[in-house]
Amino acid sequence: MINRRSLRIKAFKNLYSYESCKGANYLMGLDMIDKKFSPDLNSMDIVDKDELNRKKALAIEDFDHHFDEEKREFDSNPEVEKDVKEALNYVKNENRSDLKRLSKDLLDEAPKVTNDHLLVLSLLEEMAFQNKEYSDEKKSLAKILGEKVRSKTNLYNNRIVAELKKNDAYQKLKKDHKINWSSREDLLKNWYKIVHNKDEAYKAYIKKESANYEEDWEILDYLCRRVIFKNDIFTSFFEDIDMDWSENKPIVRSLVLKTLKSVKEESDDLQIADISYNWEDDSEYVEELFKITAQENDYLENLLKGKLQNWDIERVAMTDKVLLKMALAELIYFPSIPTKVTINEFIEISKTFSTPKSKKFVNGILDGLATELVNKGIIRKSGRGLIDNK
Numbered sequence: 001m002i003n004r005r006s007l008r009i010k011a012f013k014n015l016y017s018y019e020s021c022k023g024a025n026y027l028m029g030l031d032m033i034d035k036k037f038s039p040d041l042n043s044m045d046i047v048d049k050d051e052l053n054r055k056k057a058l059a060i061e062d063f064d065h066h067f068d069e070e071k072r073e074f075d076s077n078p079e080v081e082k083d084v085k086e087a088l089n090y091v092k093n094e095n096r097s098d099l100k101r102l103s104k105d106l107l108d109e110a111p112k113v114t115n116d117h118l119l120v121l122s123l124l125e126e127m128a129f130q131n132k133e134y135s136d137e138k139k140s141l142a143k144i145l146g147e148k149v150r151s152k153t154n155l156y157n158n159r160i161v162a163e164l165k166k167n168d169a170y171q172k173l174k175k176d177h178k179i180n181w182s183s184r185e186d187l188l189k190n191w192y193k194i195v196h197n198k199d200e201a202y203k204a205y206i207k208k209e210s211a212n213y214e215e216d217w218e219i220l221d222y223l224c225r226r227v228i229f230k231n232d233i234f235t236s237f238f239e240d241i242d243m244d245w246s247e248n249k250p251i252v253r254s255l256v257l258k259t260l261k262s263v264k265e266e267s268d269d270l271q272i273a274d275i276s277y278n279w280e281d282d283s284e285y286v287e288e289l290f291k292i293t294a295q296e297n298d299y300l301e302n303l304l305k306g307k308l309q310n311w312d313i314e315r316v317a318m319t320d321k322v323l324l325k326m327a328l329a330e331l332i333y334f335p336s337i338p339t340k341v342t343i344n345e346f347i348e349i350s351k352t353f354s355t356p357k358s359k360k361f362v363n364g365i366l367d368g369l370a371t372e373l374v375n376k377g378i379i380r381k382s383g384r385g386l387i388d389n390k
Contacts, residue, residue, distance in 0.1 A: 001258075002113060002251055002276045005345055007286040008326070009247065010109050012349060014102040015293055016322050021098040028094070029087040033059045036083045059084050099294055106286055109244070110275055111177075116242055116252040117273070118170075118179050120228060121259060124220055125164055126181050130192035131155035131206070152206050158216045163263050163270045170272050191234070195227060202227075213266045221260055229253045285334075293322075293329040300325040307369050319354040320361060327366050331373065335382045339370050 037056035039049060058077065062084045135153050155161070164170055181188060195202055205211060205219045228234045229249065239245045258273035276282045293300065304324055308316065327346040330337060343366045350358040373379040 001254055001273070002110065002279075002282065004282070004285070005348070006109075006247070006251060007282060008289070008345060009349060009353070010106060011286050011290045011293070012322060012326060012353065014106055014290060015326060016319065018098060018102050018294060019318055019322060021102075022095055025091045025094040025098070029063060029091040030060065032087045032090060033063055033083060055080050059087075063087055103287065103290055103294075106290055107283055109248075110279065110283070112242055112244065113248050113251050113255070114173075114275055115177050115179070116238065116245075116248060117255040117259070117275075118174055118177050119238075119241075120224065120252060120256045121164060121170070122174055122179050122181065123228065124223065125161055126188050127192055127195070127223070128155045128158055128161045130188050131196075133189070134192060134196060152208070154206050154208055154211045154216075155219070158211070158220065159213050159266070160216050160220050160260065160263055167270045167272075170270065173272065187237075194233065195223075199227060217260070217264055221257065224253070224256050224260065288333070289326065289330060292333050293326050296329060296333075297325065300328045303328055303369065303373075304365070307365055307372075317355055317358070320350070320358050323350055323354065323358075323362060324365055327362075328369065331366075331370060331379050335380060337381075339374070339379065339381060343367065343370065 033056065037052050037059060039052060055077065059080045062080065066084065066088055132153050135156070196206070197203075201222055202219065205215065208215065211219070235245075238249070242248060255273040255275065259271065262268060262271035262273070301321075304316075304321070323346050327342055330342045330346075331339060334342075343363070346366065347359055347363050350362045354362070370379060
């Protein structure tokens with residue numbers, strides 16, 4: 001299932017992308033100024049290069065000051081003022097566009113995970129069908145050769161697969177998400193032959209005279225755990241269709257196994273596992289975390305600067321800066337999330353996505369800042385289960 005940690009990671013990635021976009025947009029603004037005050041090599045007019053360079057230097061100085069502070073008065077030169085304003089407006093518009101795009105992308109994760117969940121479940125159906133196709137091919141070839149062959153269709157007759165086929169909610173979801181393997185028949189045949197010929201557990205199951213319900217469930221559970229989510233040929237396929245597969249894989253695996261577990265007993269009804277316990281709350285949380293961190297960037301960075309007195313803020317790894325600002329945003333603007341939970345979660349994320357020393361660095365900065373901000377009344381926690389601000 002999608003949990004708060006996976007949502008924090010998604011917000012972190014998008015905020016990191018936003019910072020990268022802002023840096024690129026800033027350079028594009030500088031490039032616009034450079035071109036405005038560079039000699040036109042196609043012009044026959046005599047150009048005062050020294051004057052052009054003087055204006056360029058003024059424009060870059062104005063641009064930098066306004067980009068950082070947006071308070072300084074423009075240079076009195078009208079030409080410089082006009083070109084600096086154009087460059088600043090370009091940067092602001094591009095930043096606004098990137099922020100909107102990345103904010104929208106936050107919630108695209110849920111449909112992707114749901115799509116992958118349904119794709120894996122439907123793959124079990126397809127592999128069952130390939131079992132029958134393979135069996136029919138073997139029988140036809142044996143007939144031509146005048147031989148006898150006993151090719152079993154235990155997977156095709158699997159009772160759990162039958163539950164999937166007859167479940168209206170699941171079939172509707174498949175239709176809504178346009179899950180269809182018809183264009184990948186050759187791939188499915190190849191996959192099935194690899195599993196059929198090489199996997200000992202599957203070969204043992206398929207040879208059974210008559211598999212019982214428990215054995216039917218166990219083979220699907222096994223195929224998911226040990227084959228689909230482990231074998232490189234399946235991993236490569238899912239990586240090709242979902243660029244975030246490495247992050248989504250454990251979530252999808254959890255959903256698939258939970259769905260299969262819902263019919264572990266023969267009397268159970270199939271239940272398609274929900275993507276989240278409360279997607280409405282979770283989606284609102286991640287949108288707010290992303291938006292607040294982006295909008296309050298200057299305030300959050302100033303809080304960090306006050307704590308990093310012996311550090312140059314520009315020398316701090318961008319991953320650490322983004323994680324720290326996100327953590328501060330959660331500490332300050334999400335009163336129902338305990339302080340220790342926030343700090344521990346962002347330390348864990350830093351272990352995966354930042355430098356080897358980041359865990360200790362992030363822990364030290366957040367622990368110290370949290371104490372200061374609690375004492376100043378900036379961090380105030382409330383809600384059920386929260387005994388104090390810690």
